[in-house]
Amino acid sequence: MILDSTFVWLHDTAFGTLIRESTWAEPIVETIHVLTLTVFLGFVILLDLRLLDLALRRTPVSTVFRQLNPWLFGAFAIMLITGLSLFAGDPVLFYGTIFFKLKMIMLLAAALNVVVFNFTLGRRLVQWDSRAVTPAGAKLTGILSLVLWISVVACGRGIAYVLPPP
Amino acid sequence: MHALANWTLEFCRWCNESFFGHTIRDSAWLFPFIEVFHLLALGLLGGIIVMLNLSLLGFRFGSASTRELARELRPWMLGCILIMLLSGFLLFSTEAVKLYGNWAFQLKMIFLLLALLFTATLHRRVLDAPQTGAALRAVTAIVSLLLWLGVGLGGRAIGYVTTAASAVAGS
Numbered sequence: 001m002i003l004d005s006t007f008v009w010l011h012d013t014a015f016g017t018l019i020r021e022s023t024w025a026e027p028i029v030e031t032i033h034v035l036t037l038t039v040f041l042g043f044v045i046l047l048d049l050r051l052l053d054l055a056l057r058r059t060p061v062s063t064v065f066r067q068l069n070p071w072l073f074g075a076f077a078i079m080l081i082t083g084l085s086l087f088a089g090d091p092v093l094f095y096g097t098i099f100f101k102l103k104m105i106m107l108l109a110a111a112l113n114v115v116v117f118n119f120t121l122g123r124r125l126v127q128w129d130s131r132a133v134t135p136a137g138a139k140l141t142g143i144l145s146l147v148l149w150i151s152v153v154a155c156g157r158g159i160a161y162v163l164p165p166p
Numbered sequence: 167m168h169a170l171a172n173w174t175l176e177f178c179r180w181c182n183e184s185f186f187g188h189t190i191r192d193s194a195w196l197f198p199f200i201e202v203f204h205l206l207a208l209g210l211l212g213g214i215i216v217m218l219n220l221s222l223l224g225f226r227f228g229s230a231s232t233r234e235l236a237r238e239l240r241p242w243m244l245g246c247i248l249i250m251l252l253s254g255f256l257l258f259s260t261e262a263v264k265l266y267g268n269w270a271f272q273l274k275m276i277f278l279l280l281a282l283l284f285t286a287t288l289h290r291r292v293l294d295a296p297q298t299g300a301a302l303r304a305v306t307a308i309v310s311l312l313l314w315l316g317v318g319l320g321g322r323a324i325g326y327v328t329t330a331a332s333a334v335a336g337s
Contacts, residue, residue: 031322038318041206042213049242056230056238063228071216153209154202161198 051142099158274320
């Protein structure tokens with residue numbers, strides 16, 4: 001299968017080998033992954049809390065988006081790069097765990113949530129943006145986002161439990 | 167100093183033998199379950215700390231001043247710290263004596279104490295005082311970020327130190 005051959009190729013790249021065999025590569029990359037999580041997850045939760053009317057109520061939603069987006073995208077890029085790097089160390093092993101597959105499904109669902117929001121309520125942001133009470137759809141997006149991202153983190157933690165430490 | 171070390175070790179033994187220590191150790195899912203709460207509170211706490219310090223460093227957040235931002239986010243910050251301390255204690259109680267001798271854990275506790283003290287005193291005052299000079303604001307933000315980074319790095323290292331120690335013990 002194409003997936004299998006990609007995994008074998010990734011495993012055998014110089015980079016995959018480095019992650020797998022170096023003493024320091026994996027801990028360093030993993031540490032960056034987890035520390036960046038504080039920025040990414042923290043800002044996602046703050047955004048969701050704003051959509052749910054629970055925090056930063058006096059700031060318009062669009063302002064919260066505009067201010068947080070560059071940091072969110074930057075942090076997500078780092079999460080993606082470090083995550084892929086860790087994955088490259090042993091793709092077959094990771095893919096073999098249920099938590100990894102679940103995490104990827106949750107990640108896709110979280111991304112879909114963002115896309116749907118941007119094409120619907122996000123388009124009419126200016127209409128409800130400075131209202132004290134956000135529309136029900138925005139609240140739904142916030143709750144979905146919270147649940148999905150929390151699942152991503154929980155599944156990520158799950159991977160570490162089922163995989164034996166190197 | 168010796169008395170303090172003795173007392174701390176006694177406390178760790180007590181934690182190990184406590185109801186929490188036993189219950190969480192004996193359960194297959196309680197430890198991961200509590201750890202997820204620890205991680206989520208970490209996420210939000212980290213986000214809030216970074217945001218407040220960015221504001222101190224001069225990144226404007228809409229029309230909100232640092233002081234308004236701090237006032238709005240403080241209940242969430244305190245809530246997160248509370249959840250982290252509580253869940254952290256529960257996780258700690260499952261292997262308290264082992265952690266007592268773990269240098270990464272000791273480092274984390276020292277940084278945690280310093281970070282909490284700093285947050286409750288100077289950091290808090292600077293956040294609430296709009297007339298503070300830019301230099302002091304920047305220094306406060308950087309010290310806060312470094313102290314919390316120390317807590318995070320120490321925490322991250324705990325697992326690796328334990329692994330290394332048991333690898334030595336096993337060989």
